[in-house]
Each structure stands twice: as C-alpha cells, then as structure tokens.
Amino acid sequence: MTSSTSTPRRLTGRTAFKLALLVAVVALCLVWGGMAILHRLSHVSAQDARVMANQVTVSSRLSGWVTDFSIIEGDRLERGDTVAKLYSEPDEQKLATLQASVEAMQARLDHQEARLALANRQFQGGLNIANQQLAASKAAEQAAQARLEQARSDYSRSDELLKQHSVSQQQRDRDYYTLEAAQAEAHQASQEVAVNQAQADNAHLGFLNGVQAPLPNPEVLRFQRDVARKELAQAKAKLNQERLRIADLQVPSPSAGVVNKTLIDQGEYVGAGQPILMMHDPDKLWVEARIKETDISELRLDQPVAIAVDAFPDESFSGHITNIGRAATSQFALLPDPNPSGNFTKITQRLPVRIAFDKGPIDLIGPGMMVNVDIDVSGAGPRHG
Known part of the structure; x- marks a missing residue:
C-alpha cells in the first residue's frame, strides 16, 4: 500500500498575470472613483452652457x-x-439746389457788407465836412465878435472925444457906422454857427448836406445786412439738414x-x-451656464473655470466667473406656470452664471455654441456682501 502526500498547487504564469491584471483594474477603478468623488466635491459642472455675445x-x-x-x-x-x-438721387439734386441757394445768400451778404462799408465811409466823410463847416463858422463868429468889440470901443472913445471937441463929427459918425456894420456881421456869423450846428446835428443822424449820397443811411444798411445774415444761416441749416439725410441714406x-x-x-x-x-463683436464673447440652485452657494466671483467647446474637443479653454444671477431662468419664460390646480411638484431651478474667457482660441468659436463648464470651487471662501 502506497501513501500519497498533498502538495500546494502552484499558480501558473497565466493565472498570476490575470490575477495581477484584475488587482490593477480594481485599484484603477478605486482610484478613478476616488478622484471622481473628489472632483465632484471640489467642482460644479454644467453640460448645457452656451457661448453668448451682445447681438447688435x-x-x-x-x-x-x-x-x-x-x-x-x-x-x-x-x-x-x-x-x-x-x-x-432726388436728395442729391436737392442738395445741389440748397448749395446754390447758400452761395447766393453768401453773395448777397457780401454785397450788403460792401454797401455798408461804403456807406460808413460816406457817412463819416459827410460828418467831417459838417464838423469842419461848424468849426469854420465858429471861428468866423469869434472874429466878428472881436471886430464888434473893437468897433464898440472905437465908437465909445470917439464919442467922448467929440464931447471934448477933440475929434470931428465926421470921425465919430464913421466909428458909429463901423459899429453898426460890426454888429450886423456878428449877428450874421452867429446865424451861420446856428445853421452849421443844425447841419452837424443832422449829419450825425445821416442827413448830409452838400455831400453826394448814393447809398442809404448806414443804419438801414446794417439792418439789411443782419437780415441777410439770418437768411444765410437759415439756408445753411437747410443744407446741413439735407447733408445729414443723405448721410443717413448710407x-x-x-x-x-x-x-x-x-x-x-x-x-x-x-x-x-x-x-x-x-x-x-467676436472679441466680446462669454459663456452663460445655468447652474442648479443647490450648487449656487458654492460659487464665488473670479473662480477659475475649465471650458470644453463641443465643436472643438481638442482645444483647451479657460475662464473665470464674472457674474452670478439671483433670479431663476424660469421666471422669465414666455408662458410661466402659475400652478392653478394646486398640485405641486418641486423642481430644482437653475440660475444663470456668466463666465468670461481667459485663454483659448476664441476666434474659432461663435455665439450659440454648446460648451461644458467645470467650475473649481475648492478654494471657495465665505460669501461676502
């Protein structure tokens, strides 16, 4: 009778490889699962985000x-x-007409300016003549008064001498007639001063005597010039208005x-x-993500965001949060549900979050493209404000 002893069965190389592979797969699954759990705890994600832009x-x-x-x-x-x-084309023709009208108004104004300048010189010339005549008549009056005083003095002296029989009657009579002539001359000189004074006063009002006056009074021409200026301004305003209209046609x-x-x-x-x-504007794009209200408390401004664009899966984009909405998107639906029946089913609402691009080939993307966002909330501190 032979005795048999049992020996441990050795693993073959193939079995050992399969076992090691199984252990590795289990370890990888555990690592992947742990990383997924850690990522879920430190990130907030959204798969229905879109690229947005200001539509003009x-x-x-x-x-x-x-x-x-x-x-x-x-x-x-x-x-x-x-x-x-x-x-x-009709507006271009109207513009040409208004341009010609402005040029005509400008020529009329230039003509009025020239007439006014000539009238001013004419007025000043007549005024100078009137003043010179007045000055000459006043000088003649002073001379006549001087002669009158001299004649009055001579007559008084000859009259006294006649009483003393120192001069003849004829000499006294000559002095008397000389005095009479001097008085008449002085009176005439005084009248001429009055007339020239009146002429000088009239000259200041534009009534010139003895001066050729082909133009109206400068005050009248000044008024006509002001009217021409206003008409020119009105014509220019119409011209500018038509230019703006033509510009608006482009x-x-x-x-x-x-x-x-x-x-x-x-x-x-x-x-x-x-x-x-x-x-x-392709340089001003952003991402709008709709985040569940249960996750919104984890978000803060300037948190980093990883962005994946569906159209370009091989490209890498990144950004940061710039705005966190405070109203659920369902509030702005065209047909909001007022729940008239009284039945209520609680649904997790979503709030809009704006994300600005920081890096990536933004020139490849456009508004409306679907993107996935992954917001890193691991560094979220206490909420301020």
Whole structure:
C-alpha cells in the first residue's frame, strides 16, 4: 500500500498575470472613483452652457429702396463701414439746389457788407465836412465878435472925444457906422454857427448836406445786412439738414464685428427702423451656464473655470466667473406656470452664471455654441456682501 502526500498547487504564469491584471483594474477603478468623488466635491459642472455675445441689430433711420447690399453672413465689418445704401438721387439734386441757394445768400451778404462799408465811409466823410463847416463858422463868429468889440470901443472913445471937441463929427459918425456894420456881421456869423450846428446835428443822424449820397443811411444798411445774415444761416441749416439725410441714406456699421444673419436683399424697400442685419463683436464673447440652485452657494466671483467647446474637443479653454444671477431662468419664460390646480411638484431651478474667457482660441468659436463648464470651487471662501 502506497501513501500519497498533498502538495500546494502552484499558480501558473497565466493565472498570476490575470490575477495581477484584475488587482490593477480594481485599484484603477478605486482610484478613478476616488478622484471622481473628489472632483465632484471640489467642482460644479454644467453640460448645457452656451457661448453668448451682445447681438447688435443694424437698422436704417430712413425709408427707401436698397440700391447696394452685398454683405453675406460671416463677413467681418469695421466700425463705420457701409452696410447698405438707399436710393438717393432726388436728395442729391436737392442738395445741389440748397448749395446754390447758400452761395447766393453768401453773395448777397457780401454785397450788403460792401454797401455798408461804403456807406460808413460816406457817412463819416459827410460828418467831417459838417464838423469842419461848424468849426469854420465858429471861428468866423469869434472874429466878428472881436471886430464888434473893437468897433464898440472905437465908437465909445470917439464919442467922448467929440464931447471934448477933440475929434470931428465926421470921425465919430464913421466909428458909429463901423459899429453898426460890426454888429450886423456878428449877428450874421452867429446865424451861420446856428445853421452849421443844425447841419452837424443832422449829419450825425445821416442827413448830409452838400455831400453826394448814393447809398442809404448806414443804419438801414446794417439792418439789411443782419437780415441777410439770418437768411444765410437759415439756408445753411437747410443744407446741413439735407447733408445729414443723405448721410443717413448710407447705413453704417455701428461697431466692429461679424455678421450673424442678413435680413434683407438688394432691391428691397425698407422702412425706417427695419432691421437689416444682425452682428456681434467676436472679441466680446462669454459663456452663460445655468447652474442648479443647490450648487449656487458654492460659487464665488473670479473662480477659475475649465471650458470644453463641443465643436472643438481638442482645444483647451479657460475662464473665470464674472457674474452670478439671483433670479431663476424660469421666471422669465414666455408662458410661466402659475400652478392653478394646486398640485405641486418641486423642481430644482437653475440660475444663470456668466463666465468670461481667459485663454483659448476664441476666434474659432461663435455665439450659440454648446460648451461644458467645470467650475473649481475648492478654494471657495465665505460669501461676502
């Protein structure tokens, strides 16, 4: 009878490899699960976020036929570029008419200015003559008064000497007649001074005597000049108004950006305020994520965000929180549910969060693209304010 002894069964190499592989897989699953749990505790994610931009609608201020519109979706515009042109031939003709009217008003004003300058010189010349005549008559009056005083003195002396029989009667009579003539001359000189004074006073009012006066009084011409100035200003205002209208017939781009959608075709008739196209500034994009209200307490401004754009999965984008909404998006629905039946089902609401781009090829993306956001809340401190 033979005895048998049992020996431990050794693992083959294939079995050992399978066991090691199983242990490795289990360890990786545990590590992955731990990392997933840690990531969930330190991050807030959203898969339905979108790229947003300020949409600018370009419209015409005036009505008219579109004679030039060749922009297509995707074109890039600079600020001030012409978006569309409206029919402007009648306005161009009106502008030429108003320009001619302004030139005619300017010529009329120049003519009035020249007449006024000539009238002022004419007025000043007549005034100078009147003043010179007045001065000459006053000098003649003074001379006549001097002769009168001399004649009066001579007569008084000869009259006294006659009483003393020192002069003859004939000498006294000659002195008397000389005095009479001097008095008449002085009276005449005084009258001439009065007349010349009146003429000088009238000259200040524009009534010139002895001066050729082909032009009206300067005051009248000054009034006519002021009227011409006002008419010129009115004509210039109409001209500027027509220039603004013609400028409005060319619709400019209000800002730099990319065309999202065109709303008209060349040859259409557009009304004032009718949208022509929609555009956005590609340098001013952001992400709007709708975060569950149960996670909103973890968010803070300036928290870093990892952004994954569905259209470019191989590209890396990053940003930070710039604004946290305080009203649920359901409040702004077109048809809000007032719950009239009284039945209530509690639904987790979502609040909008704005995220600014910091890094990444932003020129590749556009508004409306779907993105995933991963917000790092591990460093969230106490909420302030």
